[in-house]
Amino acid sequence: QSVLTQPPSVSAAPGQKVTISCSGSASNIGSHFVSWYQQLPGTAPKLLIYDNYNRPSGIPDRFSGSKSGTSATLGITGLQTGDEADYYCATWDGSLSAGVFGGGTKLTVL
Amino acid sequence: QLEESGGGLVQPGGSLRLSCTASGFTFSEHAVSWVRQAPGKGPEWLSYFSSSRSTIYADSVKGRFTITRDNAKNSLFLQMNSLRAEDTAVYYCARDISSLAFDVWGQGTQVTVSS
Numbered sequence: 225q226s227v228l229t230q231p232p233s234v235s236a237a238p239g240q241k242v243t244i245s246c247s248g249s250a251s252n253i254g255s256h257f258v259s260w261y262q263q264l265p266g267t268a269p270k271l272l273i274y275d276n277y278n279r280p281s282g283i284p285d286r287f288s289g290s291k292s293g294t295s296a297t298l299g300i301t302g303l304q305t306g307d308e309a310d311y312y313c314a315t316w317d318g319s320l321s322a323g324v325f326g327g328g329t330k331l332t333v334l
Numbered sequence: 335q336l337e338e339s340g341g342g343l344v345q346p347g348g349s350l351r352l353s354c355t356a357s358g359f360t361f362s363e364h365a366v367s368w369v370r371q372a373p374g375k376g377p378e379w380l381s382y383f384s385s386s387r388s389t390i391y392a393d394s395v396k397g398r399f400t401i402t403r404d405n406a407k408n409s410l411f412l413q414m415n416s417l418r419a420e421d422t423a424v425y426y427c428a429r430d431i432s433s434l435a436f437d438v439w440g441q442g443t444q445v446t447v448s449s
Contacts, residue, residue, distance in 0.1 A: 259435040
């Protein structure tokens with residue numbers, strides 16, 4: 225059971241927009257930066273968003289991140305079939321003195 | 335890039351040493367971490383080694399795993415002792431650019447703990 229809560233699954237049609245939530249607490253999201261990852265089957269996670277809303281070089285602006293209080297959100301616009309993957313949020317937890325990942329959200333592009 | 339090695343099959347209670355070799359960037363200037371992923375599960379952060387040589391461990395491995403680095407060899411290591419079945423996972427090393435922000439990952443190395 226992760227300290228960061230994500231919906232198990234989300235779905236949307238190609239071209240549409242989807243958001244994935246990540247709910248935490250004051251000791252993690254509330255006081256530390258949040259990162260988001262995309263993981264395709266059989267591959268390592270890929271960093272999409274860091275420091276709440278920054279995109280690494282090469283990540284298209286279809287991907288966006290935001291944070292409010294103890295929750296963070298990943299947004300994906302212009303959905304493509306290639307976006308079908310598992311998505312994870314991650315941050316530091318000051319109470320645990322440990323890094324934590326969310327349980328993951330499986331995105332289906334219908 | 336990063337490349338892990340050293341995984342394999344080990345009996346419960348056994349030990350294994352993972353290596354991670356970096357290339358293409360100045361290894362000594364970056365913090366690095368070990369992250370694992372059990373079958374069908376999400377990633378789990380294990381340990382962190384900063385550029386200033388401080389280390390942190392997850393409670394699940396504290397006292398059993400030891401992270402070290404050799405900047406002269408651009409290498410990161412994870413010594414794993416007292417291995418348990420629940421340590422079975424793919425182990426990744428990753429470059430840490432911010433709070434749990436890993437921008438470069440290795441391909442992973444499989445560790446299986448079974449009798």
